[in-house]
Amino acid sequence: MAWVFLVLAGLMEVSGVIMINEWQKRRAWWAATGMAVGGALSIGLLTLAxxxxxxxxxxxxxxGIGAAGGTIAGMLLYNESRDWKRILFISMIIIGAVGLKLTTGRG
Structure with a gap:
């Protein structure tokens, strides 16, 4: 269950980052709320994990989930660069995270 909490924590981190971007663009109350909720859930789930x-x-x-997820979200939602080098380095982050999962002795 700890790994589920960890992945969810990373996804909440990504949602918080998306809301930061939305706040910068719109200054909407829902973006500020999403930023706070995403961040709080992310830290809470990380603590459980x-x-x-x-x-x-x-x-x-x-x-790693936050960095790769934030970059991928930027590409998909905000038309950020999809240069092959960015995709290569995002892939390396993901491979590193999978490698840590496969080699950890706990959880």
Missing amino acids: LRDISMGTGYAIWT
């Missing part, structure tokens, strides 16, 4: 997953592994995967 770290009960059974080592801190180094959990934090690395959480930030």
